[in-house]
Amino acid sequence: MPPALKALLSQFVGFGVAFVLARAGLLDGLWPLVGAQAVTAAAAAAVLRSARWWLPIHLAFLPLVVMAQRLGVPPGWYLAAFTLLVLVYWSSFHTQVPLYLSNRATAMALATLLPQGPARVLDIGAGTGALLRPLAQARPDCAFTGIELAPATWLLGRVLGRKLDNLAWRRGDLFAHDWKHYDLVYAFLSPVPMAAVWRKARAELRPGSLLVSNSFALPEREPDALIEVGDRRGTLLYVYRIDGRSDDRSG
Numbered sequence: 001m002p003p004a005l006k007a008l009l010s011q012f013v014g015f016g017v018a019f020v021l022a023r024a025g026l027l028d029g030l031w032p033l034v035g036a037q038a039v040t041a042a043a044a045a046a047v048l049r050s051a052r053w054w055l056p057i058h059l060a061f062l063p064l065v066v067m068a069q070r071l072g073v074p075p076g077w078y079l080a081a082f083t084l085l086v087l088v089y090w091s092s093f094h095t096q097v098p099l100y101l102s103n104r105a106t107a108m109a110l111a112t113l114l115p116q117g118p119a120r121v122l123d124i125g126a127g128t129g130a131l132l133r134p135l136a137q138a139r140p141d142c143a144f145t146g147i148e149l150a151p152a153t154w155l156l157g158r159v160l161g162r163k164l165d166n167l168a169w170r171r172g173d174l175f176a177h178d179w180k181h182y183d184l185v186y187a188f189l190s191p192v193p194m195a196a197v198w199r200k201a202r203a204e205l206r207p208g209s210l211l212v213s214n215s216f217a218l219p220e221r222e223p224d225a226l227i228e229v230g231d232r233r234g235t236l237l238y239v240y241r242i243d244g245r246s247d248d249r250s251g
């Protein structure tokens with residue numbers, strides 16, 4: 001079951017149990033009702049094996065809704081906040097890839113993987129261009145492309161990178177873009193799409209090209225190199241070389 005559906009179901013279970021308890025006269029007053037809904041929703045999420053971080057979200061959700069309701073914030077603010085979140089996170093509920101940005105140390109570590117001469121680099125899920133901008137400045141002889149799905153991050157990346165002639169900025173799905181022209185493809189996504197990323201990389205990238213994944217290893221293959229960036233978050237870059245072996249090109 002998709003995580004978003006599990007979350008919805010857990011909330012409904014919480015409401016259902018709180019309703020039944022209230023009808024049976026076992027709960028009196030708003031906060032016991034809210035507390036029962038929150039605890040039951042979290043328990044349902046645990047039973048449905050939602051990721052651990054969903055549990056505090058379920059515990060806090062209804063209490064925060066009730067408290068916000070009491071603040072009397074005009075509804076337009078909720079709509080504005082919702083619209084902004086949709087534009088930034090877009091289809092994260094489906095792709096299960098949230099937004100977090102690479103730091104400069106990571107960009108500089110990636111730069112060490114680039115050849116001496118010109119190269120073409122693609123950031124799949126480029127966010128706001130936090131990785132590509134410093135790279136494009138450091139290596140004017142290389143061509144950098146970022147592809148990003150979420151409208152707000154894409155727009156911000158486009159504005160921030162507008163003065164860099166060697167940075168092309170595209171809006172779209174990373175899986176619909178053709179990767180065959182790139183010497184290095186960089187991914188900072190999540191564990192969820194990595195198997196599909198590897199299938200596409202080995203089907204499209206030329207032998208000798210590199211796939212570099214920030215933090216998330218491929219499930220099916222040992223990395224050819226592991227780079228410790230040495231930053232505070234302990235970033236690891238998993239480096240995979242497309243070597244044209246039959247297991248790279250098949251399937």
Ligand SMILES: C[S@@+](CC[C@H](N)C(=O)[O-])C[C@H]1O[C@@H](n2cnc3c(N)ncnc32)[C@H](O)[C@@H]1O
Binds near residue numbers: 088090125149174175
């Ligand atoms: C963790 S962020 C990484 C941003 C950037 N690569 C960086 O390192 O700073 C992942 C980005 O991938 C984008 N994304 C997720 N799925 C995508 C898809 N199928 N096509 C294009 N972009 C996608 C998200 O919107 C998000 O901005």
